Amino acid sequence: xxxxxxxxxxxxxxxxxxxxxxxxxxxxxxxxxxxxxxxxxxxxxxxxxxxxxxxxxxxxxxxxxxxxxxxxxxxxxxxxxxxxxxxxxxxxxxxxxxxxxxxxxxxxxxxxxxxxxxxxxxxxxxxxxxxxxxxxxxxxxxxxxxxxxxxxxxxxxxxxxxxxxxxxxxxxxxxxxxxxxxxxxxxxxxxxxxxxxxxxxxxxxxxxxxxxxxxxxxxxxxxxxxxxxxxxxxxxxxxxxxxxxxxxxxxxxxxxxxxxxxxxxxxxxxxxxxxxxxxxxxxxxxxxxxxxxxxxxxxxxxxxxxxxxxxx
Amino acid sequence: xxxxxxxxxxxxxxxxxxxxxxxxxxxxxxxxxxxxxxxxxxxxxxxxxxxxxxxxxxxxxxxxxxxxxxxxxxxxxxxxxxxxxxxxxxxxxxxxxxxxxxxxxxxxxxxxxxxxxxxxxxxxxxxxxxxxxxxxxxxxxxxxxxxxxxxxxxxxxxxxxxxxxxxxxxxxxxxxxxxxxxxxxxxxxxxxxxxxxxxxxxxxxxx
Numbered sequence: 001x002x003x004x005x006x007x008x009x010x011x012x013x014x015x016x017x018x019x020x021x022x023x024x025x026x027x028x029x030x031x032x033x034x035x036x037x038x039x040x041x042x043x044x045x046x047x048x049x050x051x052x053x054x055x056x057x058x059x060x061x062x063x064x065x066x067x068x069x070x071x072x073x074x075x076x077x078x079x080x081x082x083x084x085x086x087x088x089x090x091x092x093x094x095x096x097x098x099x100x101x102x103x104x105x106x107x108x109x110x111x112x113x114x115x116x117x118x119x120x121x122x123x124x125x126x127x128x129x130x131x132x133x134x135x136x137x138x139x140x141x142x143x144x145x146x147x148x149x150x151x152x153x154x155x156x157x158x159x160x161x162x163x164x165x166x167x168x169x170x171x172x173x174x175x176x177x178x179x180x181x182x183x184x185x186x187x188x189x190x191x192x193x194x195x196x197x198x199x200x201x202x203x204x205x206x207x208x209x210x211x212x213x214x215x216x217x218x219x220x221x222x223x224x225x226x227x228x229x230x231x232x233x234x235x236x237x238x239x240x241x242x243x244x245x246x247x248x249x250x251x252x253x254x255x256x257x258x259x260x261x262x263x264x265x266x267x268x269x270x271x272x273x274x275x276x277x278x279x280x281x282x283x284x285x286x287x288x289x290x291x292x293x294x295x296x297x298x299x300x301x302x303x304x305x306x307x308x309x310x311x312x
Numbered sequence: 313x314x315x316x317x318x319x320x321x322x323x324x325x326x327x328x329x330x331x332x333x334x335x336x337x338x339x340x341x342x343x344x345x346x347x348x349x350x351x352x353x354x355x356x357x358x359x360x361x362x363x364x365x366x367x368x369x370x371x372x373x374x375x376x377x378x379x380x381x382x383x384x385x386x387x388x389x390x391x392x393x394x395x396x397x398x399x400x401x402x403x404x405x406x407x408x409x410x411x412x413x414x415x416x417x418x419x420x421x422x423x424x425x426x427x428x429x430x431x432x433x434x435x436x437x438x439x440x441x442x443x444x445x446x447x448x449x450x451x452x453x454x455x456x457x458x459x460x461x462x463x464x465x466x467x468x469x470x471x472x473x474x475x476x477x478x479x480x481x482x483x484x485x486x487x488x489x490x491x492x493x494x495x496x497x498x499x500x501x502x503x504x505x506x507x508x509x510x511x512x513x514x515x516x517x518x519x
Contacts, residue, residue: 070429074340076436079454084425107454114449 019089019126022113025072027051027065030121039091039104058090071110071122078110082129093130105133153227155205156212161234164226165286168236171224172286175279183245185235186293187252187274190305192231195268206263207270214255219248234290242278242310249274249308257306271306273297318358322512329515330354330481333441340437354496355482361499364478365468371482372495374398380458380467381431385439387448389507391479391500393439395431397493399461428455438483438496446511477505 013020014034022031029052032044040047040056047055052064071078080088082105093104107127112119151163159167168184175182189195189211196204208231215233219225224236235252237245257271275297277289296311303309318326331353338351359367368374377399384392432455443450458467468478479498500508 070433073343074433074437074440076440077432077452078436079428079432079452080425081428081454084422084428109454111451117444 018128020123021047021052022121022123023052023068024121025068027053027068029055031123035126040089056089059088064088067110068122071112072119075112075114075117075119077112080106080108080110082107082133086133088126091128093128095130095134100137101130101133104128105130153212156209156227158212158216158233159224159226161226161228164224164228164234164236167224167226168286168290171236171238172279172289174238181239181241181244181278183237183240183242183276183278184289184293185237185245185249185252185274185276186228186290186297187233187235187249187256187272188297188301189231189256190271190273190301195270199263199266199268203263203266203268207261207268210261210263211256211270211272215252218251218255234293240278242276245276245278246308246310249276249310253306253308273300273305274308275300275311276308277311318509318512321516322509323356323358325512325516326358326479326508327354327356329442329445329512330356333438333445334483336441336444337437340441341433351483355480357480358505359478359480361468361476361478364480364497364499365464367478367480368396368468368482368495368497369464371480372493374464377461377463378467379427379460380462381427381435381455382458383432383435383455384453385435385443385450386453387443387450389443389446389448389450389500389504389511391498391504393435394458394467394497394499395434396464396467396495396497401494424457427457431455434483434494434496438481439498442481442498446508446515448511476502479505479508 013031016033017035019035019039020031020033021029021036024030029047029050032042032047036047037043042055053059053061067078067080086101087103087106088108089104089106091104091106093101095101105128107129109125109127111123111125113121113123151159153160171182189207192204192207195207208227212225212227212233215235216225219235222238226234226236228234235248237248240248253272253274257269260267260269262268275293275295277292277296279289283289283292292311296309300307300309334351334354341351355371357367357371374396378396379399379401380394380396382392382394384390432452435455436452439450439452477500479500481496481498483494483496
């Protein structure tokens with residue numbers, strides 16, 4: 001067996017599993033391998049000797065010309081990644097069912113072919129990275145889901161305290177910078193310990209879930225509703241004055257108290273006390289705002305529960 | 313300075329090589345970018361990779377967060393090249409570089425693609441020219457983003473570094489009215505530093 005290495009190289013280029021083609025400075029195709037032929041449906045005979053834009057008019061002309069020119073001028077490599085530019089050629093990929101992407105995702109490398117330090121042509125390679133892009137998208141979705149779980153309270157499914165405080169911090173910073181209004185409500189289910197003691201924790205948990213659900217249905221999309229701990233909940237109301245917030249407080253109080261919760265064939269009457277406070281000049285940080293709402297809540301409890309009180 | 317260091321002659325030769333290379337790179341970049349980039353005389357230093365963050369901080373005065381793009385190059389002298397600049401600096405450069413192409417807005421280029429393009433052009437021109445002076449034609453890998461707002465210490469995590477030595481090449485890129493500073497760092501394994509020493513010796517004896 002005595003096959004010249006040069007002809008072996010030709011065979012390799014012909015059969016290799018990625019696209020290889022060569023362009024001169026006028027964008028004429030000098031070489032076009034089998035991968036390019038199979039995926040474009042254009043044979044080497046049809047393409048070689050003509051401008052690539054004649055054969056593939058859908059290519060991004062300005063971008064590709066500029067890319068090529070940089071390789072000719074600098075004599076160094078250029079690259080294009082699927083993450084920024086999903087594909088150069090509209091090629092089909094081999095995962096039509098499981099893919100979920102429109103075209104073959106491609107990484108491209110632009111290599112200078114030099115003779116005596118002069119770039120004579122540019123070789124472009126196209127790698128099919130469709131599977132990489134799919135794996136990455138699945139991972140991103142999984143991370144997003146984990147993030148979502150990290151922000152939720154396990155029992156009620158509403159925002160947890162960590163997420164609520166993060167939103168409050170952002171919203172407070174926005175208010176400090178741009179002004180306007182923002183309010184916070186804290187509310188607490190009255191005598192919840194008695195419900196737990198009398199009916200058991202399963203009933204207690206169901207009451208918490210049911211109340212969280214009811215309130216979640218009446219808050220606006222731009223509000224953040226979170227479980228602050230135990231039977232205490234918090235509601236962040238952007239662009240809301242204290243008066244408006246107290247209307248919301250009453251609405252919540254009725255949502256909770258007007259209908260008892262039916263659980264395990266017992267009827268559990270539940271009421272709530274609500275405290276509200278609004279950001280205003282002189283409140284140095286969001287902790288103080290929470291403390292003020294808490295003080296109002298305490299005052300509502302002391303006045304006999306099942307009522308809303310604003311911090312003044 | 314810790315091992316592996318260059319002797320004085322090699323250091324001078326490397327400085328000379330870098331000077332010539334930057335001259336070449338500046339010419340090529342000027343052609344490509346419509347002659348509004350000027351490269352300064354580079355400052356060259358070889359340090360242990362673990363000292364790289366401190367050395368770079370001393371060289372550049374950077375205390376704030378940086379953006380870093382990495383890329384590897386390969387010949388018998390191989391390693392990784394990092395383009396580092398203050399966070400936001402690359403975007404600033406990108407906006408200027410992108411300027412000649414407002415007509416092609418229908419062929420949209422994302423910010424990140426531009427960052428990679430600019431970093432790749434800087435690395436490609438500088439590293440190619442340096443290695444070209446040493447008679448090497450390197451092959452490059454695609455650029456990757458290390459981070460857009462990281463501290464210099466995070467760029468050079470001692471535990472994560474596979475390379476022992478860093479060749480620091482500080483290059484200033486001066487733009488028309490604004491001064492933009494980017495820093496090119498070449499990280500190389502000991503083996504490659506040795507190859508480079510030989511190449512520098514060969515260059516010296518050929519003079």
